[in-house]
Amino acid sequence: MDSVEGYVRRYALDRLLSPELLDALGSWGRGPGELIIRAGDPVRDIHFFVEGLAKVYSTMENGQRLLAAFYRPFDVFGEAELFSPQGYTLSVEAMSESFCLSLPVAAIRKTAERNGRLFMYLCYRMGAKLAERVVAESINLRYPVESRLASYLFAATDAAGWILGRDDLGEIADFLGSSYRQLARVVRGLRDEGILERTRGRIRVLDRPRLERLAGDLYLRPGMQLSPQRFLEMNIP
Amino acid sequence: MDSVEGYVRRYALDRLLSPELLDALGSWGRGPGELIIRAGDPVRDIHFFVEGLAKVYSTMENGQRLLAAFYRPFDVFGEAELFSPQGYTLSVEAMSESFCLSLPVAAIRKTAERNGRLFMYLCYRMGAKLAERVVAESINLRYPVESRLASYLFAATDAAGWILGRDDLGEIADFLGSSYRQLARVVRGLRDEGILERTRGRIRVLDRPRLERLAGDLYLRPGMQLSPQRFLEMNIP
DNA sequence: CATACAATAGGCCATATGTCCTATCTTGCG
C-alpha cells in the first residue's frame, strides 16, 4: 500500500484531474469480503481502484446475483452512475486487501468544464467495459455451467490453486446464474477428471492449464486496457 | 424525414457540439434490413440516430449472433469505440426507414478540448447502456427462450402485430441465442395459446398484453433516457 | 464433549434445450 500521492503519481492522475479534483481525492481500503460499493446506495463518489482484486455483480429483485467481472488496478468504479439519479447499479466486493481513491461527484460536476480529460478517459473506459459486457454476455448465454465455473476459478484462484475471497459453493452458483445442484455436479465432474480437488469443503485447482481450456475465456481478458497515462499519450496530442 | 438542421434543432445538438463539429456533421439513411454499422469496420464516425428503429447485435467467431438491444431515436451508435483501435464491436441494422447524422472521429479528436459537453453526454449515455446491459444479461441468462422470444416480439412488431424487418425464424433463433428447433417449439406453444398466429410462415402477434406478461421486460425499457437537451438542462448549470 | 446449524454430497425425476432427421410447404423461375 502506498500513499495517495504515490498512487496519483503511479497512475498519472495529476495529468487526468484538475488541481481542485486532486485536492478532493479521498482514500480508503477494504478487506476480503467487504463491499467497496453497495448497489442501490446513492452515488456520492467515483472510485479509482488502485490496489487489490475485486469482483463486480448485480443483484436482482429476488435476491439472485450475477457476476459481471473481476477487476484489478488500475480501474474505475461507479463512473457509469455519474449522471444517474438511481444509485449504484452494481456491487463491488473486495476479494483481497484493496485500496481506492474516491472522487466526489459533486466536485466533478462543479469543475466539469476544466476536466475534459477525465470525461474522455471515462468514455474510453466505459466503451471498453461495454465491449467486455457483450463478450461476457455471449459466453454466459451459450456456454455450459462447466465453462463458466472454469472461468470463475481461473480468475479467482491464487497461484497455489485456492479460491480467493470467502465464497462457498452456494454463493458461486448464485454468481454464475446456476443452481447449487448443477454446480455440485459440475464440481464433481472436474474433480473426477483431476482438474481440482476438494479438501474439507474447500475447492483447490490442481490443473490450471486444463481449466483454462475449459473456460470460455470469460473474465480477465488481459492487457486490453490502458492506464490513464498511456491513454493520454495516445489520445492527447 | 427532416433536414440536418431540423434534427440539430430538434435534439439541441447545437448545444452539445462546438461549431466545428456541427459543420462536420454528415447525414445518411438506411432502409429495413440494411446495416447502419458493420461490426469490425474501422471506426470513422460516431452516429446520432434520429429516425427509425434499429437492432444491435454482436457476432461471434463461429458466425452466431446475439441480440443486444433495440434502439429508437434519440440515440448514439459507435461511441463505445471512439477510443478503440479495434473497429466497431457491434452491428447495427435498420428495421425500418432510418436516418443518422454522422460525426467523424477525427473531427472529435481535433476539437476534444472544446467539446467537453459531448464527452459528458457520452459518459451519461454509456453509463446508462452499461446498466441496461447488466439487466439484459441477467434476464437472458435466467429466463427461458419463451420469455426472450416474447421480449423480442414485443419490441419488434408493429401495431397490427407484424414483425418489423425481414427476419425468419432461423434469424430470430440466432439472435436469441437459441436453436431453431427450440424456437419452433416455443412458437407452436404460443400459437396453441392464441397469443400469436402463423400465416404463410409469417408470425403475427394477436394478444399483446399476454405477450408482455411473458416477456422478461428485456428490451426497450421506456422513458429512462434523456435527450441531449434534457441532459444539459439537468447537468449544466 | 454434545448439540445445532450450515454446508456438502448425491439420488431421483421433470423440464428446457440441442442435435439429427424427415416430411411438407412456399416461392421463384424456366
Add this chain to the structure above:
DNA sequence: CGCAAGATAGGACATATGGCCTATTGTATG
C-alpha cells in the same frame, strides 16, 4: 405448370439444468 432451393413443422432422442429430498460432514457454541 412443374421443379428446385429454401423455409417450416415436427418426431426421436440425448444432454444440461433445476427442484426436491435425504444423508453426511464440518463447525460453532454452550
